[in-house]
Amino acid sequence: MLPNFLMKRVQLTPDRKALQTSTVTYTFREMMQEADLRARSLYAQGVKSHMRVALRAPSTVDTYLMIQACLLLQVELVLLNRRLTREEIDYQLADAEVSRIITDDFSFFEGCAIPLISLDDIREAPAISYSTQIERDATASIMYTSGTTGFPKGVRQTYGNHTANAMASITNLGFLPTDCWLCAMPLFHISGLSIVMRSLLYGMPVYLMEKFDALKSAQLIQEGKVTIMSVVAPTLRAIIEEMEQREWQASPKFRLMLAGGGVIPESYIERANALHLPIVQTYGMTETSSQTATLSSEDSLRKLGSVGKPLFFNDLKVGASNTPYEHGEIYVRGPHVTPGYIGKFADNSPLQDGWLATGDLGYFDEEGYLYILDRRKDLIISGGENIYPAEIEKVLARHEAIVEAGVCGVPDEQWGEVPAAYIVCDSEVREEEIIQFCAQHLARYKIPKHIYFCETLPRNASNKLLRRELRAWNYSKSNM
Template identity: 35%
Template sequence: MNISSQLTLTARTTPMKEAYIFEGDIKTYAELDAAINAFASGLERIGINRGDHIGLVVGNSPFFVISLYGAARIGATVIPINPIYTPEEMSYILKDGDVKAIITLDLLIPHFEKLHSQLPNTEQYIICKTQDGTKKVAEYELDTFTIKPKMKSFTEVLSSGSISYEGPELRDDDVAVILYTSGTTGKPKGAMLTHKNLYRNAKDSADFLKMNDQDKVIATLPMFHVFCLTVALNAPLMNGATVIIVPKFSPQAVFDVVKRHDATVFAGVPTMYNFLLQSPAEKDALKTLRLCISGGASMPVALLKNFEQKFNVIISEGYGLSEASPVTCFNPLDKPRKPGSIGTSIVNVENKVVNELGEELPPGEVGELIVLGPNVMKGYYKMPEDTAATIRDGWLFTGDLAKMDEEGYFFIVDRKKDMILVGGFNVFPREVEEVLYSHKSVVEVAVIGVPDPEFGEAVKCFVVTNEPVKEQELIAFCTEKLAKYKIPSTIDFLEELPKNTTGKILRRALKEKLGV
């Protein structure tokens, strides 16, 4: 079984059930499955076959869903790419990923015209027509573009296929998706996720979160990111739920779809919850939600408590990474949640904390979090040495520092590489961030280490506040709650913190700004 065949099974058993809602357009499972069949068949007609690599450069839309599942149905491998990347950023991924065809938006045609000479192996460009792109495409001198002979419209491919198409029989270990990591160190690496990885993690996550066919799940996280891909797209579709596709996050967009469609599940990163909390919305604005899911970064305890108190909906914080498809932990729904914890291992996945020798540590001790399960990637594309260093005896070494309590709840302490060493003492940025988040004036905070001639490193903070506050006031606030070596030496006030497309605060961008 894989995500594509499971969707077909759902379409046969509940054909009239709503599969997705997109800006007022509603498609049933039967309609979605027929479109996937037609698109898969259309891909084969233009020469895209099992094992070929397809770059998917579109935003949150039915284009993404049909393309992903259509490619999976023929056994092709999808490489999702952020559509706001520059041509240079896309170039590395497309070349390294050996992409044969690219599915993209009409707005991005000029990008690929610039890249075309660098992509000699790319044979097809499938163009998705957008409302914003219609006028701009008319301004292009397409006849002069070298890629024009290779361009076909998404609609053309879709209409040329057969809705009764039956694809090849796929193997569990066939690579379905290659996700390029954010590249916090060096160039991005392509994590190869198999059909088994995606199916099992989606199914196990849905079971853990008790998703069912009555759920309506908001997908406003970027679909090209693994968090949305598994938790807000594949997981609900595995269980016959309805996906509400939101093209771009905004607090008002979330409040609107909750009210209009009686949404029941929302998945987001801490920054999104912060924006929702800071909005002037009434406390009943999210009243139909039964569950909120947080991942992508550690959620400050103060933010979690304030959000739940205001909107009367629980947040289940979890943990994952691209290399694990991504989910390994969630706070359980049938047992006490622990603020600040990423929860317990989901079914079929084992997490443990080890020392530098790979030996398991007792509860309470900090070490590296490692993961074992059917969700662990096949490896990094064309990087056998990096694969061998990351996956050892089946265990995925995450690079995150964590600890486990006596009841099996895990707590992320920090990234190994983000740890600050002050005069021989370890300082974990998150610990300092948690304290500052508890101050009434602080909205966002990021902590990094900077060189210090006396202590080796010093703690530096960047904060966004909702009212004027002095640096010394915040330092004094920290002095009451932290050991002396953990107290920030300096605090910079910013209008906003740098974030990636999922809203995750980027400490590395702050370090680069300072040249550290």
């Protein structure tokens, strides 16, 4: 059994700061009071413990407090991605068999047969009692993740999963009484929700941003008002650029940036270090409630490009042998790994002999540090040679004119597949210059055979590059 997270935290540190923005601050006691009001209102509108409830709302204070209310009630919270279409959302609602939908936008769900609850409709309701204990394997949250089947899978994240992940993280990153985690990741994404869970388990305040703001983030870091932040490559780059333009450096109070969501170009890490901005690369996924492996800060330069070693309670293997530098699929094992899916995939176990097959490709070095190569489904096989798009993207990111780049495989009569690069630039550059630049850093067969200039790249809500959409772009171009 585990304690009710919010109730236990209020018992331990009621007057410690829990949540803040640029305009409001809540202690854990005050957050409990707000969560209680919302939980009673939900209960009065038919929401009961262990009921499956969907939430679609922006990353505001009201949404944060509603998540706390749902944890207090111990409902199974289905977090919906606000970037999805109504058709995509309808599939998830039907698959999850939700009983209620909490939202700030009733118009989005026009014609939906499932009862809607307004995010800001907090009704007067009688007091209710909450269970002080939680089953470790009870479902806390459900998030949908795209799969190779074409149908998204509803991933169960239990209270035990969230607890194991938070505890493994703190054994690596440590915790100081002065810590404050800047949350600019969507709350419906595992990167955002895991910060909420860590806050409750550590007794740590969260500085919440509704939307990522590079200048504001840089200012908070420079002033030492936050000490930890989770980023992906595009948000890291934006912060670095803001700090470089203003000749700012990170405050000594700022401890680290947890960088994940894909490969981080080494040039970003080098530029960040010049700003005294410590970067630790991490590796995780929805099925692991966030982190599985993280590079320790003392190894950030010595093991540039690595995502580190598995956290304390976790295990990793590559392929069947774990032989140094042998490429293979990455497998994960540990108490943070989901026990399974819901709905359409409820009967499909995610585990093979206790191991989760991640679909990612990587390798260990001779010291046991993990390096991520790419997604297995994104691997380009050109004339029998394996090409990892992330490797090409890292090279392109080093070009001074290129803001961001995405690479995917496209059909080719001679070679089967060849790499194509989609590039966003902030200054004029010719295709020939890019090809010449790549030739200085890449084997000939890895050099992109097609260069497309575009204004933006397709990304999901957590800013991860969507290579499957790049492939669709190429298909569209070839059929124009």
